[in-house]
Amino acid sequence: MNLLGVLEISGSALTAERQRAEVLASNLANAQTTQTAKGGPYQRQLVIFGTRKADSSTFASAFAGFSDRYAQGVEVKRVLPDPTPPVQRFEPAHPDADSQGYVAYPAVNPIEEMVNLMGAARSYELNVAAVQATKNMISQSFQILS
Amino acid sequence: MSWIDTPIIEKLGEYLDLAAFRQTLIASNLANVDTPGYRTRDINFEDEMQRAEGRASSDAAPPRAFEVAGLMERPDGNNVSLDRESMLLARTQLQFRLGVELLRQEFQSLSTAIKEGS
Numbered sequence: 001m002n003l004l005g006v007l008e009i010s011g012s013a014l015t016a017e018r019q020r021a022e023v024l025a026s027n028l029a030n031a032q033t034t035q036t037a038k039g040g041p042y043q044r045q046l047v048i049f050g051t052r053k054a055d056s057s058t059f060a061s062a063f064a065g066f067s068d069r070y071a072q073g074v075e076v077k078r079v080l081p082d083p084t085p086p087v088q089r090f091e092p093a094h095p096d097a098d099s100q101g102y103v104a105y106p107a108v109n110p111i112e113e114m115v116n117l118m119g120a121a122r123s124y125e126l127n128v129a130a131v132q133a134t135k136n137m138i139s140q141s142f143q144i145l146s
Numbered sequence: 147m148s149w150i151d152t153p154i155i156e157k158l159g160e161y162l163d164l165a166a167f168r169q170t171l172i173a174s175n176l177a178n179v180d181t182p183g184y185r186t187r188d189i190n191f192e193d194e195m196q197r198a199e200g201r202a203s204s205d206a207a208p209p210r211a212f213e214v215a216g217l218m219e220r221p222d223g224n225n226v227s228l229d230r231e232s233m234l235l236a237r238t239q240l241q242f243r244l245g246v247e248l249l250r251q252e253f254q255s256l257s258t259a260i261k262e263g264s
Contacts, residue, residue: 003166006173013177020180049181070167070211072174074181123179126228130176133235134169137242141162144249 003141005071006134012052012073013127019076020047021120024113031108034096042106043081050077082107150256158249160198164191165242167209172238175231183223186214186230 023045033042052075084107092101171187178184194209217225 003169006166006170009170009173009177013179016177017180049178051178051181051184070174070187070208071170072178074177119180126176126179126232129232130173130235133239134173137166137169137239140243140246144246144253146250 010130017124048078162245
């Protein structure tokens with residue numbers, strides 16, 4: 001029940017949304033990648049979010065005794081490869097073409113990735129607004145003393 | 147209660163605690179806006195304020211948070227409403243500010259009394 005811990009919650013969301021944006025950017029960047037270290041085309045990655053209990057090891061939460069069971073941050077639980085099979089395109093001249101002349105391209109839809117990227121950016125903004133609000137409340141509480 | 151803790155100061159303390167607690171829930175709701183299956187949680191501010199009035203200040207039972215009913219649910223099971231949370235964020239900020247201002251006034255009048263009105 002304290003404001004320093006609230007910053008922790010919003011901070012966890014900033015980290016998670018940034019990681020999501022990174023993975024989405026990587027999907028976009030590799031939309032045409034046909035060669036990877038594992039072999040075969042790039043596989044689209046999916047980010048799975050989950051709730052996270054407030055971390056009691058950080059300074060702010062330990063300092064303030066933050067053990068509130070209602071405080072739930074967010075974190076990236078897993079990054080999974082999308083099981084959708086690659087898109088086959090007929091390009092016989094391509095060096096990665098198979099015996100029938102088809103090249104396997106990643107199943108990445110740039111429009112879908114862009115929409116998700118916008119969602120991540122908006123959620124990031126939203127949590128920045130929450131951080132600002134909490135910061136204002138903390139600095140106002142200092143005025144009780146003055 | 148010592149001589150300096152007037153009833154108003156105690157009550158304003160409860161008020162600020164409650165506003166800070168609600169801020170925790172709002173921040174949690176906003177942080178989990180993209181978490182599948184997350185349910186919006188909140189407290190009933192008026193009920194908690196009345197509950198705080200009826201008990202001794204040493205008995206610090208935490209406020210009761212509940213899952214908010216009647217919100218539109220997305221296909222992934224998440225029912226966080228951005229409009230609702232943004233509105234509450236603004237409202238809680240103002241409530242906190244009000245509490246701080248009133249508390250400051252109260253301390254100032256105490257200070258005036260100590261200085262014999264000078």
